[in-house]
Amino acid sequence: MKKTKLLFITPFPPPFGGIAILSQSILNAGLKDCFDVITINTSKKALREKIDSVRFSGILNSFKNYLKLIKACHSNRDAKYAYITGTSNWAILRDFLYLIILKFYNIEILFNLHGTRKLEQSNGLIKWVSQKAMAYSTYILSPTRVDFEAAKKLSNRPAKVKLFYNATNLSVPVEPKYKNLLNAKEDVTLIGIGRLSDAKGAYDLIPLVIQLIDKGHPIKLIWIGRGAYEADDKWASDLINKQSAKTQNRIHLLKDLTEEEKFNYLQQADLFVLPTKNDNLPVSILEAMACGLPVISTYMGAIPEVIIPNKNGWLINHSNTSELKSGILNALKQKDKFPDMGKQNTEDFNRIYNAVNRVNELVAMITNSPN
Template sequence: MKNFNNKRKPTLDVLMLGTGFDIQGGITSVQKLIIDAHARKQIGFSNGDSRQLRIHHVPTIVRGSAMQNIIVYVKSIQHLCWKILRQEVDIIHIHFAERGSTLRKSILIAIGILFRKSIVLHAHGATYQEFYEKLPKFLQQTIAFLFGHCSKTIVLSHSWRDYYINKLHLNPDRVAVLYNPVSVPPAVPNRSGRDLLKFVFLGRIGKRGGPMDLAKSLISFPKQDKGAFDLIEAFAQLPAADLQRVELILAGNGDLESAHRLIAKLNLTDKVSILEWLDPIQRDELLATADAFILPSYNEGLPMSMLEAMAWGLPTIVTPVGGIPEVVRHNRNGLLVEPGNLPQLIQAMQQLIGDEALRLSLGRSARHSVEHLDIDNYINSLSHLYATVATKTQDLDRPMHSNEIV
């Protein structure tokens, strides 16, 4: 089969496949930051490569009906094949998570392998471990086979790198850690001397999950829980003196009706507010007025909402799951509590309410610890990865696994 990668062009063309920009969530946020940064400036390479980087994004799923998304997905396949046949793509960059995302993207990966294109996978799934373990053996083997033939897999932390290497037997040289990027604001407000504090939660409210209707007899999908209901219950148990000094705002999608019922049941209607999902401008306005960020998740990749809050100089109360412990250090730039441990969550909130010096110190450290993740730095790292993938000679007919001697 002809290798379409041999022709040298003045551009390095990347076709990015992922969620539509109308989808709410972390994958969309990462994609938007990349595309916006790419649009702001002409991106070249620092290693003497004279080519210009061009990134074109194509959605594989959008906010809409099942039928609409079937059409969108088929069109993404057509777009991919058309670009390949016209030799207008050098690298296929595929964002994926667990559940249906992996199943959809597997077909796109297979097409890329068939045409011997360089493929960069970008792993986002917070519950990928549970999802993969529950798959039938033949699906596990198929996914591992496809992933093993890809040029690079981007993961969000070193712990996730270890997982993909050990469980899917990927070659360590083909697994790269890139923490999620964030847009760091040039300045943050002075939060000292405030009488009424504002705690903020950003994310899905309630559990996401359950089996897919068309595959429920075959696959049981894990549920993802960001701990919003735990947070409401813990907030209700704060001592009266602390409750007088703080309000809680939850912003996101999900089971908002049940959350409103729980708030009413716990007599918190004057202390807890729920907002629907915010756009980036509204989110930044909320974070600018907040005093602390809380995300007591049960599972995570590396939450964008946490990184955004840290960039705004907010102390965080989060859980040591996924890549979080590699960014947040207890009592240094945030507070860590175990998932589902309400007493720990209550105690952490009391610490931030009662100790302004701690609150401000953790916030300053939080901002400092994510400054290197600013999108301008990230896009340079990503372009370097693209250049490496595009210029490195690889045998794409046979995967290199971690148990092979290189």
């Protein structure tokens, strides 16, 4: 049987941001087994992606992507569906033109739209364009329940808004350890993954861990990820170099790891910590869950929908180093709970956050498309 064609318009790694990893995960989780997938990679393919700025290279990249999409639509006149990722911020102005091109070719749109929870307080133009984009779409896919509820209120047809959690497809086999840390003097390894930036909470976490180590707490920290800017990497390097040799040996800042290396570090760690200040549902949290780690994170986006305090982790308010300190120390006092929390996270990952589930949802939506 001939497969239905699906245009897949989204960034792919590099850079290794959450949306890019989500997109690659869905593709790797069997999407090509279900559809004839035509990918349009909208990434600039740069290892280091500058954020929070508009640059000529970004504008040029957008125009190249518009031309790629027009060519793909023209070459695949029998394509009926397109999956596209976007965000309800200034980027929606760029993404909206993708939707116009798709509508011109009468292609139904499944729009994975992040950030609709912020639309009521957004710039009027962003809100207007976002609502137009939702109106053009056959389905709006929301990565969090709060985004889902906000999108339903703003959509011209609430029934087409679907909850579509971030997910990942593990690129390497993992075997959760569920370690018992019964020795009070045994080191506890904390691990965080993401941009080494203030937005991910690294500027709060790293100095705090240094303080705790200096006070004699038996902890280590591994952070995996480049800075959003070169200045972030320099800040962290300068900070670590000022510390004693003992402290330096307990803090490891890693970048450009292979997937195998990343998951090896995750499986050897004891507690995942990501005090993020601006996220929907970080893929790194899902990866930590798959590896059987309890999680400390913040009340951001869908994180409270995933991490339930004292069940599979702990939550704190972002940008609050006092709460972060209390959260880590509280977790250290409850090391006996780590194995059960880790098992709960592995179970939740397999049941909900494995990318195979998102592929099945896409198949169901396209099969039952109202058009």
